[in-house]
Structure formats: structure tokens, C-alpha cells
Amino acid sequence: MIFHILNGDALSYQFPKDIPGEKIIFRECLVDGPVHADSEEEFWKKRKEFIELEFSEADYDSYSKAEILKITQIPAESKVYFWFEEDLFCQVNFWKACTLLPTAFNQAFLVLPGKDSPYSFAQVSHENLISNWKNAQELGAEDIPVFRNLWSYFQNSEPQNALKISPEVEVKFPFLIPAIKAWKEMIPNENSEGLPKEELKKIQTELHTEDFGEIFREFHRRLPIYGFGDTQVFKLWESIKKGS
Numbered sequence: 001m002i003f004h005i006l007n008g009d010a011l012s013y014q015f016p017k018d019i020p021g022e023k024i025i026f027r028e029c030l031v032d033g034p035v036h037a038d039s040e041e042e043f044w045k046k047r048k049e050f051i052e053l054e055f056s057e058a059d060y061d062s063y064s065k066a067e068i069l070k071i072t073q074i075p076a077e078s079k080v081y082f083w084f085e086e087d088l089f090c091q092v093n094f095w096k097a098c099t100l101l102p103t104a105f106n107q108a109f110l111v112l113p114g115k116d117s118p119y120s121f122a123q124v125s126h127e128n129l130i131s132n133w134k135n136a137q138e139l140g141a142e143d144i145p146v147f148r149n150l151w152s153y154f155q156n157s158e159p160q161n162a163l164k165i166s167p168e169v170e171v172k173f174p175f176l177i178p179a180i181k182a183w184k185e186m187i188p189n190e191n192s193e194g195l196p197k198e199e200l201k202k203i204q205t206e207l208h209t210e211d212f213g214e215i216f217r218e219f220h221r222r223l224p225i226y227g228f229g230d231t232q233v234f235k236l237w238e239s240i241k242k243g244s
């Protein structure tokens with residue numbers, strides 16, 4: 001059997017019908033909100049509370065959790081294709097998805113958007129989606145543990161440990177270090193509220209505007225590595241306005 005784990009509903013809508021297999025949609029934004037937990041049960045409870053509060057999601061359990069946990073039921077003889085972009089938002093979700101993949105799996109592959117649009121499948125043509133699938137990067141048995149470890153480091157807010165990936169891994173997956181560095185720079189410290197907030201302050205000063213649409217577009221242009229949607233950026237923007 002063939003399974004495609006997609007990074008969201010948008011990709012599902014444009015997914016070529018020519019590509020065989022079942023789709024599982026990873027409906028989450030783990031880069032935003034609480035992720036630290038002492039158990040899987042506690043983790044999913046925290047995510048449910050956060051998502052339903054922040055996004056007015058009516059039923060997180062059936063809409064997001066149940067869909068994501070289909071990954072755990074993938075038969076061992078299957079081929080699994082992970083469709084995720086190179087930005088931090090997507091990568092964190094991908095790392096978590098790897099922890100849910102059954103230990104005994106046949107083959108796993110990573111499908112990226114490609115160098116012309118590393119942070120968005122939306123810009124990839126129908127033909128190129130098919131080509132990217134056919135030329136997907138196979139993930140060896142030694143690769144999945146790397147991504148599982150990255151999820152553990154993210155869950156425990158340990159970017160320094162995440163940056164210690166081997167040179168071999170860095171060469172094989174060159175998008176990892178930029179994403180991890182973006183995560184590290186996102187964390188507030190004594191000198192900064194974190195890169196995303198600091199950049200939003202600069203944008204406000206430079207553009208002399210309160211128009212969030214304009215601010216969001218500029219933020220996305222400057223820091224596409226984060227992959228933040230308007231919801232994540234708006235929350236940062238609101239927190240800056242409240243603090244001013």
C-alpha cells in the first residue's frame with residue numbers, strides 16, 4: 001500500500017489524482033503553542049485545549065488528532081511519502097509525524113516542493129508535483145531516528161542539542177540547519193523578544209503602517225523560513241501592540 005502524509009488541506013486540494021495511494025492530512029501547527037508533555041496523552045490534551053481556544057476548532061479530536069493518528073496504523077509493508085516543506089512550521093510537524101510512524105515500516109520517502117519554491121507547495125505545478133513524487137528522497141532506517149530526536153529536542157526547547165546533527169545528516173538534509181537556527185532565534189532571551197517579534201517591530205517602523213495585511217506580506221517576504229500563517233503573525237503583532 002502507498003500512503004501520503006500531507007502537510008495540510010491546501011496540498012490535499014491540489015494533489016494530483018494521477019498519484020496513487022491514500023492521503024493522511026497532518027492538521028496541526030506544532031510550532032505554535034504548548035508541546036512539552038510527560039506523556040502522549042498529556043501532549044494531545046494540551047494541543048486540544050490550545051487549538052480549540054485559539055482557533056475555535058469545534059472538535060480537535062475528530063478533525064485533527066484522529067486524522068494524524070492514522071499514521072500509527074500504517075501497515076508495515078507500506079510505502080510512506082511525507083510531503084512537507086522546508087520552513088520551520090512544516091519541519092516541526094514533519095518531525096512529529098516521524099515519531100508516529102510504526103517502527104516496522106517498509107519504505108519511507110520525503111517529498112519537498114523543490115528549490116524554486118522551498119517553502120510552499122502552492123507554487124508547484126501539477127506536473128512538478130508528480131515529478132517531485134517520482135524523485136522523492138528515500139529515508140533510510142538511520143534517518144527516521146534523526147527526525148524523531150529533533151522532535152524530542154523541540155518538545156523540550158533544546159535547539160542547541162538539535163544543532164549538533166552530524167555533518168553527514170547536514171549534507172543529506174541541508175534544510176535542517178536553517179530551520180533549527182530559525183527556531184533558536186525565535187526563542188526570547190535577555191536581549192531580544194525573539195527574531196519574529198523583533199522583525200515585526202522593524203517592519204512597523206520602516207513601513208509606518210498599522211495595516212496588518214501589508215505587515216504580514218512583508219514579514220512573509222523577509223522571514224519565509226518560519227512558514228507562519230497570518231494567525232501566528234497576527235498573534236505576535238497583537239502582543240507587540242499590547243506591550244507598546
